[in-house]
Amino acid sequence: MLKALVTFSLKFRGIVVALACVLLAYGLYTAKNAKLDVFPNFVQPQVVIQTECPGLAPEHVELLVTLPIETIVNGLDAMESLRSESIEGLSVITAVFKEGSDVFRARQMLAEKLTETAGTLPSTVKTPRMTPLTSSTMDLLKIGLLSTNLSPMDLRTFADWTLKPRLLSVPGVAKCSTFGGEVRQLQIQVIPERLLAYDLDLSDVLAAARLSTGVMGAGFIETKNQRITLQTEGQAITPEVLGEVAIANTNGLSVRLKDVARVVEGAEPKFGDTRIQGQPGILMTMSSQYGANTLEVTLALEAALNEMKPVFQSKGIKLYPALHRPATFIQVSIHNMKHSLAMGGILVAVVLFVLLGSVRTAFISLTAIPLSLLAAVVVLERFGITLNTITLGGLAIAIGEVVDDAIIDVENIFRRLREHQDAIRSNASTLPRSDAPTVFDVILHASLEVRSAVVYATFVVALVFLPILTLTGLQGSFFAPLALSYILAIMASLLVALTLTPALSYLLFGRGVRKTAETRIQRWLKSGYVRTLEFASQWPRVIIAAVVLLCLAEIACLFLFKSGEFLPDFKEGHFVCQIRTAPGTSLPEMMRIGEQLEHKMLENTNIATASQQAGRAELGEDPWPPSRCEIHVELKSLEGEINDKVSGDLRKLFSQCPGIQSEVVTFLGDRIGETIAGEASPVVVNIFGDDLDALDAKAAEVANVLRSVEGNADVTVKAPPGVPRMAIRLRPDRLTQFGFRPVEVLEALDTAYQGSVVAQTHRENQTIDVAVILAATNRVDPETIGSLMLRSTQGTRLPLRELAEIFPTSGRPSILHEGARRRQTITCTSTNRSVSDFAADASQQVVQKVKFPSGTYAVFSGAAQAAAKAQHEIFLHSGIAAIGILMLLTVAFHNWRNMLLVLANVPFALVGGVIALGLTSLLEPGESPLTIGALVGFVTLFGITMRNSIMMLSHFEHLIHVEGVPWGHDAVIRGASERLMPILMTATVTGLGLLPLAIGSGEAGREIEGPMAIVILGGLITSTALNLLVLPTLALRYGRFAKT
DSSP: OHHHHHHHHHHTHHHHHHHHHHHHHHHHHHHHHSOBOSSOOOSOOEEEEEEEOTTOOHHHHIIIIIHHHHHHHTTOTTEEEEEEEEETTEEEEEEEEOTTOOHHHHHHHHHHHHGGGTTTSOTTSOOOEEOOOEEEEEEEEEEEEEESSSOHHHHHHHIIIIIHHHHHTSTTEEEEEEEESOOEEEEEEEOHHHHHHTTOOHHHHHHHHHTSOOOOOOOEEEOSSOEEEOOOOOOOOSHHHHHTOEEEEETTEEEEHHHHEEEEEEEOOOSEEEEETTEEOEEEEEEEETTOOHHHHHHHHHHHHHHTHHHHHHHTEEEEEEEEOHHHHHHHHHHHHHHHHHHHHHHHHHHHHHHHOOHHHHHHHHHHHHHHHHHHHHHHHHTTOOBOHHHHHHHHHHHHHHHHHHHHHHHHHHHHHHHHHHHHHHTTTTSOGGGSOOHHHHHHHHHHHHHHHHHHHHHHHHHHTHHHHTOOHHHHHHHHHHHHHHHHHHHHHHHHHHHHHHHHHHHHHTTOOSOOSOOHHHHHHHHHHHHHHHHHHTOHHHHHHHHHHHHHHHHHHHHHSOBOOSSOOOOOSEEEEEEEOSTTOOHHHHHHHHHHHHHHHTTSTTEEEEEEEEEOOTTOSOOOOTTEEEEEEEESOOOHHHHHHHHHHHHHHHHTSTTOEEEEEEHHHHHHHHHHHSSSSSEEEEEEOSOHHHHHHHHHHHHHHHHHSTTEEEEEESSOSOEEEEEEEEOHHHHHHHTOOHHHHHHHHIIIIIOEEEEEEEETTEEEEEEEEEOGGGSSOGGGGGGOEEEOTTOOEEEGGGTEEEEEEEEOSEEEEETTEEEEEEEEEESSSOHHHHHHHHHHHHHHHOOOOTTOEEEEEEHHHHHHHHHHHHHHHHHHHHHHHHHHHHHHOSSHHHHHHHHHTHHHHTHHHHHHHHHHHHHSTTSOSBOHHHHHHHHHHHHHHHHHHHHHHHHHHHHHHTSOOOSSHHHHHHHHHHHHHHHHHHHHHHHHHHHHHHHTTTSTTOTTHHHHHHHHHHHHHHHHHIIIIIHHHHHHHHOOOOOO
């Protein structure tokens, strides 16, 4: 089959070249229009259900809302985990489905299940809703609005009803969450003294307010010739009109709403608030739709904002258009990767020209690079995989194999053409011209001579990457696309080497070659190599002993290395500072703390903007109490050193602020952490049980243990108890005695302090709630709750204290569930120590020092466990891949000794990678070098070494079995010297192609590929020495190549 394919390519070379040009053009078009992102989609299919429960405490939300919904949706097909958080007034349930599940089908199944909740939830609870489906990174753009001309209410109205609809109209925007300002309400602020004076009750005001405004149809009148529609106008659009609505009529006089209350445009009770650059403002966060192109949608959003500039200017609004712009990291990352690939490509071109000594041969070899890589891009695009730093990294590390395919073919063809030309000249007088082999025959046989070995080597390398391709979970989401892009590139390269390379060789060398002598640099390299190999072959035992010692040292070093983080910290130029204060901290106090912190942050010259969001937005993603906030810090530069410096500065700033708990993470680190364990921190300890008090007590013990572990930082209990409350416990005997019904009392309390939305009024495109609530002056002192006057249906008036026990107590800000079981969570990070090392130490100390009661237990999760799982999967799947490799080697080599030679040389090839890791560890003593990226680098090295070893031993077999060279010292020297240039060129080309990645490993977009490149560069040195010196020596001593 291979011969037929190569023969076809030579005969129809014009068609082959034309098809290659078409593929090149289509590949360029595809690459130009491909979706760009930082990473592949790394979040498993998941659906978030949010249910508003106005006024309910976390314990009631858990019991009345969260548990019923969990019971209904738990056990759905393909569901992997179920997490929930019940906070004051809100239930948030996250259903995570198994990898590969259809997220749209999952949403449909959940929607069907949620219909079963109708009638099971309390009447005051709103309908559960699923949040819009968003991308992995979620945030698309954060913008800020400040104004000295507009009031906070007018600014919020502009954001909600003018700007937000325009932004949501941009294709690719899933939702827009708004923080800050004041949401306009028509409020009926009841004054208790006036109610008493008119002998009225809150229920009277509620009844009147419900009938105070509305929009209803009135049908039509059918006349003889016309149908006349009746249009009603009965809305109370202004406070003045609303205040005129009658409540009751006493002695012929109407008592109006404005007689017993202040009817005003007031602010809806706040769940959260924001500051922009230390000033009160509006924060708007846009989220991208699932599968949307982040960069394209961001640019479209910015275009929409530019269209609104005249409106901003006319209203005196200052726009901060990039408080957080993930697209910047995408652009810088992709630019850095493209720059690295371009620089590598230039260096590759120079090396090929210098070492091959021919412009035509260098051109043929270089043609394979863009064609193979673009063919891989086309297939990736067909699979729906974005172009990102991961897939580009896979293409980058494949450059060596891509060029090697072409180099092997072109170098062998060129060498055989030189030999053919020399043979023609030397036998010109004795050999008839018709009997001499044609250039067609020479190119065909030269290409087929190496093609069988190349096919075996390519499939072996593909099998080497099988463990990475089959990784599951978040690890697979990140690294499987890298393996896929790598395998696609080398498979495309194999096809190019079978078709285009012979066709171009025939087109460019159809008349033979003029110069038959090797270039000066080739002669110099081969001369020095032969002398070195001659010397090495005289000491086989010494070489074997040295190899064994190096391999033992390598194994020892690998055991000394501690496992590193699953993923490094990304230099995205944006930090998320998570701050917690004492439970029960008020929203104004949290905003005051945030203002002071923001002003201090902005003194740092590397920080561009800082924006605080405390509490939560209405139906926002983060269900936080007012005692928790985030400050998003955007840097002026994405340089690695600046990112590290600012991170340290922020941690130092927070350490100087007493009374707060803080954590500084990158935005992507936050999202990845939440994907792994539901929390942003790399180390997470979940304590499961049924007794909330026991969970709180053990969480405090575990937190103290974590604080004693070396390298701890930002140790935080997620939901600590201690939120101040006033308990109002109704007394049934008193209610019965005075004729009060419990729900009537509870409704009065809800109206007085929570506020009851009784109607809506409409102004143009705006919808404004009408709410009844006590006047603000009556809602500032908890001691006055007992003075709230109530009236029974019989007209009896009593203060609340006569009907209920009222006393101060404390509670929890939230109640957490996982798998429908209660849990308490402790999170932390580590400094000057690898996360895996810290987690292992912490786990051991928790087991030793904390005793858990029956039914209560702790589970560690987070980045350390993710890294350990990935390493375990790699090792397990490597065993499966090894079986496949052994089968291929058995087919390629009919002698078991030669097969073992290939396998035995692999450990020595990895020595350079271990040395590179050791040097990295010395330069960065606080970080563990053995990351997942480094492991991928070792896998790549394994493949390169296997490929070169197969090619070397296959060439020995060709010399013996085809050319009839007797096996011995001379055959080894000849075979090795003929393989010298391809091996040197492959190593040099691969090394130079990856050199820019290794040098810039600390910069944006190179955080993962940098460690891989460092390992590969170090390993290439020992791998090249292995294939050029050790392998020929061992082959001479132990190989079996005798012709049978």
